[in-house]
Amino acid sequence: MPKAPNQKLKLLHLMQILLEQTDENHALSISDIIDKLARCGITAERKSLYDDLEALRAFGLDIETVKSRSVGYYIASRSFEPPELKLLVDAVQSCKFITAKKSAELIKKIESLTSVHEARLLQRQVYVQNRVKTMNESVYYNIDTIHSAISAGCKIRFQYVEWTVEKNSRPRRGGRFYEVSPYALVWDDEFYYLVAFETESASVRHYRVDKMKAISVTQTARDGAHHFADLDMALYARRMFGMWHAEDQVVRLRFANRLVGVVIDRFGRDIPIVPDGDDRFTVTLTLATSPQFFAWIMGFGSEAEILSPPTVRQALANQLEQIAALYR
Template sequence: MIRKRLTSLIDCLSTYSSKEVPLSLEKIKLLLLQEYDLELSDKMIRTELDFLQSPESIYKLISKNNEENYRERVYCLENTTFQLHELRYLMDAVSSARFISQLETSQLIYKLRGLTDETTSKRLANELIHSEGKIVIRHFADNVQTLHEAIKAKKCVKFQYGRYNVEKNFILSREGGFYNVIPLGVIWYQEYYYLIAKEQGKEKIIQYRIDRMSSVLKTEDSWTSEPGFDLERYVSQLFNMYSGERRNIAIEFDNHLINVIIDRFGIDAKIKPVDDNRFLLETEGIVSDGLVRWLLTWGADAKAVSPEDLVERMKKEINRYSGIYT
């Protein structure tokens, strides 16, 4: 009975009290009777409150004078699990993730709001509005977990891979054949999960959208880390997740794009003025269609300087644009 008395009091305070809405002894007594079917005396409740304030308790009970009645004490438990802003971050991440279905989004947000008291939960009622539609992917969570487990165990994986066609049918590549790869890492980029991997027997690193995978399986083949390979550094050199050759690149930008470049390459990016209106960025990156299209985002405000093959690719893409609008 004593254990039930204490656990019910903890649950009562966790659910119905907060720093903004602490509970008086009479309110606690009423809630224990109504919600927990426990009829306790003031002395019994005070005994449990004293324990929660003792060094033996893992909970932190806050006790203070009631602002409306200074002679009365009020109580609440300090939320040591999640702060309001932390729960908001988690809820917003769930809401914005396209690979989490709308049904699962609602279920996860309901669970997250249940990790705090009622008052704080009500403050989390306004959900983030996501600008893009959710997608439903079978076995997506299982596939992500399989990949993480394979990376940790240094095991290879195999999977089928595909894309939608213009008829909105999902078509498997290689006529449904499996890709056998060495999984180097999983990243989350612009609302999508990607697997960074090498096909067995090949050197080129490729990025695979995990929502386009099916039948993901861990194999018994083992792999070892490549000496000197830095996954975080590699990912930082990608543009829109396109694969390509790692090269030294130089690009001129108009000065008004300086904050865009710092956001993308960091405050330590190698930058120097070209004239009063432009600056030069020198960095290492993956030369790919992704880089070309990223540069075209900025129109005439960005100009590729080197390497020469990047300049040529820019020219060809610009000519394609001009051909469309003639």
């Protein structure tokens, strides 16, 4: 008797059924599997299915059995466990540089990594529709283009946009293209930033990737490599605030003891913390003293103070006076 056209695909369909429809709490009996294969146009006998299940086990699929009224089969372990998938879903849905549309697409793909039953639990965690998201759909692909340029050691060209008070985006510099040497991508405060060398100003610059448009890789080799030769990108990103470009300075700060967790979260556990009286401590750090840094310090009120250098201390005092003047 000739085999049905789909019989050669039986093992593949069996694997797909197990991966999509079973987990520790949802096993399928041999009868269930026969019925589901039949819906795919595939006939199967019990004996052949036992052999097929053993073949899939030998292939590496973690198929376990459970006994209740009848013997059931399910996938016991996968590349990603449900808690790991929930972390991925949370990261995607909270990430501002991914559009709401792309977030939904990625979450759907994440759901395919587990059973349909576990996927429903992931769906209950998805709240992307009303999150603040970027409106630049191309950012997802810009990241890949930038990585390609970094690997190839080439410069990139792009337009950089900004918002108007009418809530429209417009290119900066009257639409003139930027051309920079890309060296790294940094994810900071839920946004992706390009760290690059700008030949025109002979300095390291940062660009938010979701504000970059019409990006392309040039045939021109990068320059400015000496700026990045010994640069620890993790430490570099840590001393920036909002990736604002500013002069690095050695700054001594004093905080209330209750803020020690905040300081460690921001700068890491390896920073030297020096007790200063019963309820204060000091730290000495190399930081980019940008307006964002001052805003961070001011957020703690009288529980945070810049001790030195005097120029940075005075710069914050000047900013406080300007703000106070607005409310007089």
